[in-house]
Amino acid sequence: MIVASSPSLPEPVGTRFEPSSRTQARLVQLARALHRAARNPSTLAGSLIVLALVFAAILAPLLATHDPMAQDLAARLTPPGAAHWLGTDQLGRDLYSRLLYGAQPTLMIVVLVVALSAPFGVAIGLLAGYFGGWVEAVLMRVTDIVMAFPRLILALALVAVLQPGLVNAVIAIAITAWPPYARLARAETLSLRHSEFVEAARGLGMPSGQIITGQILPLCLSSAAIRATLDMAGIILTAAGLGFLGLGAQPPMAEWGAMIAAGRDHIFDAWWVAAVPGLAIVLVSLGFNLLGDGLRDVLDPKHHD
Amino acid sequence: MMQPLLQVHGLTVTFPTPSGPVPVVRDFSLTMGREKIGVVGESGSGKSMTARAILGLVRPPGQVTARTLQLEDMDLMGLSPRGWQALRGKKAGMILQDPKFSLNPIKRIGNQIEETLRLHEPIRRGERRERALAMLEAVGIDDPVRVYKSYPHELSGGMGQRAMIAMMLVSSPNLLIADEPTSALDVVVREQVLRLLDTLVTDRGLGLILISHDLPMVARFCDRILVMYRGRVVETLDARYLDAATHPYTRGLLACLPSPATRGHMLPTLSRDPSWEAA
């Protein structure tokens, strides 16, 4: 019988790289990932849009042509033109300037919600996956219950009892946003719990806390990061929905969802008031979706399609 | 002179890679009648891809070229999708390696056998059922009615492979390709399935291409043996005279086989020579 030795396939073109240190190996890995990301058109488009959002939020005072709060009732509902690039709203405020300033609450909500929900969810998932038993049973049951709740409606009810406002919107969305991270981190931890390097660390007497933070956590981060990026689009839409219902940022602050709500009364005679902030929301969440999709292709080889 | 069953000349299969197209099968040629041909090689030698190319199953981006590819009087080069559908299952069939994966998990065995008939023969339901049951009996299944109604996960590996053979032979093709038909089975069952295959092929006068990595097994069942290495046929042998092999790769393979004469000695391992590929 032939010993089924697998034929050695030709080496990939280019010389093999031998990293001389751990840092160098990591840097090279990062550089390769960035290179792949840059060649992926959707990642590129996504990161450009997200960068544009960040710049708009930071540079709003410099880029704005008008004071976003300044009312000019004589110029109310002016269509887009030379004086007001994107027209004005029902109080004569400049839509272009309000759009730029509206990037600030959007960015803030996204960053805060992810900063609150992702670490909490990952921590829950790590604990559940690592310790198993009743810890896992209780934590995952709670996760399932929160997950079973309709996100938007729970956020709605929470904001209603906490009083409408930007901070409360962030809290409400964060409370509904953590369960997917917990599930993700638990699944990753389960697959790592009995891996040899974790067993080795345990055998060497490393305390559980150190194994979780030092050995398992780093390996959960890339999937959590992908999830977070894809989540950001959903957070923007939820925040805009709350704003639209009047439960997010309060007037006169420029917030895209609330701007659409204001444009609703004039949709038939001054369409741009609602259309402009809506397009901004579409563009930005499209940006996060493209970036998340691209990152998944680059970082997660299992998901190649 | 009688027309050969299958004629292949210069069959080449290539796949594109970032560093240019890579050939997986190179210049494969074979003319066969209703005889048993063995194709032997290690994994990655291109033997499975050859079989798939003969039946038009190489999917893009893979590319198939050949000077001749002819089954009986039919030219297979440039055959339309409809032409391939009419040919597969009716004129030629193929048995895949592992019934765990090659049977549709949510359809009953009977239904899966009848599908071949449904696609090729305009016969009524009752007759289809009878033919399927008869075929199950012909592949040595004692309780055809039960197996007819079973789902694949309810059958053992050997039973599953018998059902697979039934699916491919029920519409009486003239050419049967068997791609590692026993390597996923238990050792005990292997021999039974092989003998069954041998009987069916002999009784029905089919042409058989048996693909395997197991040289002695192939030698027992086949008339001629093609040895493939890195996408190329490096040697064609008469199965009765394995010792006449001249190519160093085949000789190397034969030397690795345990036999009473090698008892107590370490078996040699194969040392490869880049020049074999150039051939």
Next chain:
Amino acid sequence: MRGLVLGGVMAARGFAALLITLVGLLLVTFVVGRVMPIDPVVAAVGDKASAETYAKAREALGLDQPVWIQFGRYIGGVARGDLGQSSLSNRPVSEDIARVFPATVELSTLGILVGIILGVPLGVFAAHRRNRWPDQIIRSVSLLGYSTPVFWLGLIGLLIFYAQLGWSGGPGRIDTAYRYSVEEWSGLMLVDTLYSGDWDAFRSALSHIALPALLLGYFSLAYIARMTRGFMIEELSKEYVTTARLKGASEADVLWRHALPNVLVPVITVIALAYAQLLEGTVLTETVFAWPGLGLYITNSLFSADMPAVLGGTLVVGVCFVLLNKISEILYPILDPRTRSR
């Protein structure tokens, strides 16, 4: 026999999990209801009531009891269908919800039907033409669906199809002329108008529901098509697909008779999720289209600080979420023999 017992144990375990989830839902609404800054006693008796009236009302509402007894009473009430009294309509919340829920069911069901009928075939087709232009187009369309706020698209839809083109009947369920002439039978406007045989009313109802239903359909289509594509791509790489081709099956047979039936279990799960999302999305859609359903009821109650109504509505949507998941689980063994316990 053993299989039967095993099946019974599994069913009991599934039922227990369902029960725990439902109690969990109740706990969440209970807690949310208790942290509210509005005093429910004041909401009931008004802020000018005397201390004595206040104490009596507090006792009547059971608020002098320990928290866990209150929770027990809350569960008992909900189990009996008592969701509390709406301060806005002054009627039991459960009655209010029973009145508005059919409108939501009608709209979201029509929406999910559009999503299934278009989304599944588009997903299958995209997988078949993977990475070619039809796939790219379907992918872009569904990515856009993932990124667009439903309420905004609703407004733009009204602007174009109602104000500009006049194709849609506009906001509401039916033209005012028919509002009181249609006899309520099922609560579903399309069914009721058909049942009463009033074709003009039916046409009016259809012209009103078409736009929001198509809109919701687009959002579920985006999700269903994208997920179906992914499942199908994985399925098409399996060996039994090669077997089907070997038997002489056409590509259409391979897609629709072999691969698709094998992915129905995950596709059904996705459809259930999409349906649940539509139910939730009605909070926004119904506001835009002035659609008198559960979503509009919740938002209206919200602005009048009618917490029993808000929490009751939230609970109903939550229970729908859980039950939809359960229903898709019940369907699995019918679709896949491997999940049947014998």
